[in-house]
Amino acid sequence: MQRSRLAAVGLAAAVLGTAATLAATADAQPAAAAALSNNWYASAPYLMPVSNNPPDPVTVMNATGQKAFQLAFILAPDSGGCSPTWDGKSAVSSDTAVAGVVNRFRGNGGDVSVSVGGYGGTKLGQTCGTVDATAAAYQQVVTKYGLKAIDFDLEEPEYENTAAVANELGAAKKLQADNPGLFVSVTMPGTSAGTGWFGTQLLDQAKSIGFTPDNFSIMPFDGGFNGSSAQVSALENFHGLLESHLGWDSATAYSHEGFSGMNGRSDNAEIFTLADFQTVYDYATGHHLGRFTYWAVNRDRPCTTTTDNAVCSNVTQNDWDFTKFTTRFAGATPPQTGPPTSPPTNPPGTCTAPEWQKASVYVSGNSVSHNAHKWTAKWWTQGEEPGTTGPDGVWSDNGPC
Template sequence: MSAATSAASTQPVAPRRRLSALRVVLSVALVGLLASGGFVGWQWWSAAQAVEDHEPWFAGYVDVTATPTFAFEAPASDAGRDVVLSFIVAAKDDACEPTWGTGYTLEEASHALDLDRRLARLDQLGGQITVSFGGLLNDELATGCTNVNDLVDAYASVVDRYEITTIDLDIEAGNLTNTSAGERRAEAIHTLQVERRSAGDDLAVWLTLPVAPSGLTEYGTTAVSQMLDAGVDLAGVNVMTMDYGSSRTDGDSMAMASIQALQSTHRQLGALYSRAGIELSPASLWTKIGATPMIGQNDVPGEVFGLADAEEFNAFALEQRIGRMSLWSLNRDQSCGSNYVDLKRVSDSCSGIDQGDVRFVDLLGEGFDGRPDGSAGAVTTADTLEEIVDDPATSPYAIWAPEASYLEGTKIVWHRSVYQAKWWTRGELPDNPVLNEWETPWTLIGPVLPGETPFEMPTLPKGTYPEWEGPTIYEKGDRVLFDGVPFESKWWNEGESPEAASSNPDGAPWAPLAESEVGAILDALEQ
């Protein structure tokens, strides 16, 4: 993951969900049609949706070949007992031979690193492992191993030796841009997953990808599509919330940038699953998202993910109930010693910040009480979706209509959410699933809140101000009545209706008088 570390054919089966995984049935009440027929639009929403027994889990990454060796088999707290061991990559002299960081074959790691014994000790203590393939610096197996059958065998040899139920594919750099390798990887993983499930064994597959606050890159979304198109049942997409560089807005904390990255990924996964013919509810999509921040000093000099960032990020992740949380890396989860001078230079074995007695593993792992094995048997299926209508009586803004034109800044309601136009638009669905924000003219502001109603402007008696007339030229400061509501001109205008002020308060030339001022005018008129 970090540039400073040694980071990492069968027919598709229709996605399904095992009944043993069911825990909760959520009932979402459908809004009835208005007697007047005054509704516009509808929203697809889960009605009596069966939800998997989803328990978010935490496991920190461990760089197996980094020095000094990290004793993952002796976790200091419960939050650190489950680990993601990284990275299995292709051998230098045999692209189909799995190795740990090119330095050790699986057998060599058993002797030189005493890895098998340490894993047995972790198992005695109740810990679970996930194995990560790929990383930043070396070739992931599919990059050079061009025979799919050999590739399946390579993956299977790792899964069998370490008896794992969850694998992590960390696809970065050249491994990510090599789309031919992506197709081989997807085909091989699908074959392996089908074989395992046919034999009654679980195999959860997580795809770990780089991310920006705006979401996955084009290569990242392609990697997800390749997996889905090949029939792989992805447990989820784990995004590396780190090293944002110029993609992070000046002034945004690392926590805020990371939250934006999760929100953007959530939108993108909705589009990708929809295109694959699998409709998932927003809640189901959150369970398919994982997050891995780089703790402390990131590779980008100006980026530091601090303890406060960890607490804020953890709170957001728990609120959304994402599928998993990780960190890079457990090797680094401690303050640097006094002999480590240049804290801006990323270390394999310390975070580069003063942590005191606090550990990131405890802050980020707080509330993630599930275990990797507990969710490994979950199988994806499309949610049951029902129709629901938007109700103008409970909508703070007008409901979107395909034939209407909307100016920049206009707010509307669609599918029980409030959207704002980024530019002039007509006929473009506010919730059209898009991979990139620039593909839609709408920005999602948030949901319609319980109890909301259309805002009613205070009115004044007829004759208090002239009635608005379209052909009239108005100067800044002129006041008019429009349906009894008093407005004041913000600048010179002609033919601009005050009606636009309710949905486009910034761009319209008219602003309604404040409620307090209207009240004062009414008091004066009564005297």
């Protein structure tokens, strides 16, 4: 799905100046990655580090508590070849600008994942020719930045190229094997049916080569989606596709399913407000989805001096309001230990109380499960999330379950 990648030309000088300033604050070689659990990588929102007027990483981290961010995008060189570049223009091998951004995150206690692909441009799966060559190109990125997570964002024009997708998925499997503990996500376009024909072909290809990423995410936007109800319906339909195409039980499918949304006004003029994000968040946490992210932090601010959809959301919000959802998701998602070698037969956890539901009314003495804890209501409540009201709030924490 198309997402605004490049801001107005007038921003170019400011963007390059920001990247140079960030690079100057740190050594060219990124510092060692922070010891973050996988739930942080599963919540990492997308951020373009050298274009679309990137915000200061520390400012966003301190304002939201978010610890991991998804840097985008790695492409093949615009001039051709099988070497990784940022946006097709800047070689990873000689990069200092993004390395400086990475160090800003890590110096503040956070970390980054890197996303490869995206909409438009030439992808390495198209130019590298083989699985091994594609994997070797991506291994350069993993090694250069000391990555603990990587995202394969498989979109046009590669998405409909069977050989290129086979190279990408084969490379993802090889990276997973060669870098133990690497969190690997696969992101694809969403449709009202969950995903389209090429998406189901992608799932079938992954199964045929024995590749199980930590997560398969869909992007339910830029496809005629009318708010959060349409997005939730698409996610539920995608859950069914994960069951039918990968042979997973319901709990396994949910735990390896993800949402990758778009905040504010989409490229196709769909509108996704903070209330829409709340609805999808409730669905994601209520069904124990494994990933919740969005495009993009560069847009997570109100439009003031411009309505450029690449650098502001075009909806009512305060700075970084959408990023706060990903922070909450990291806290609501039990850390993962990596993809299963075989699908589990029982859902995780031993909580027996019913899962908390935002729309339900609870009275004194009612018990619920939420975020792997049991909670008991002290008085009448509705819509107050357990774990967010504090020790003097409505919910008593009865401990892990």
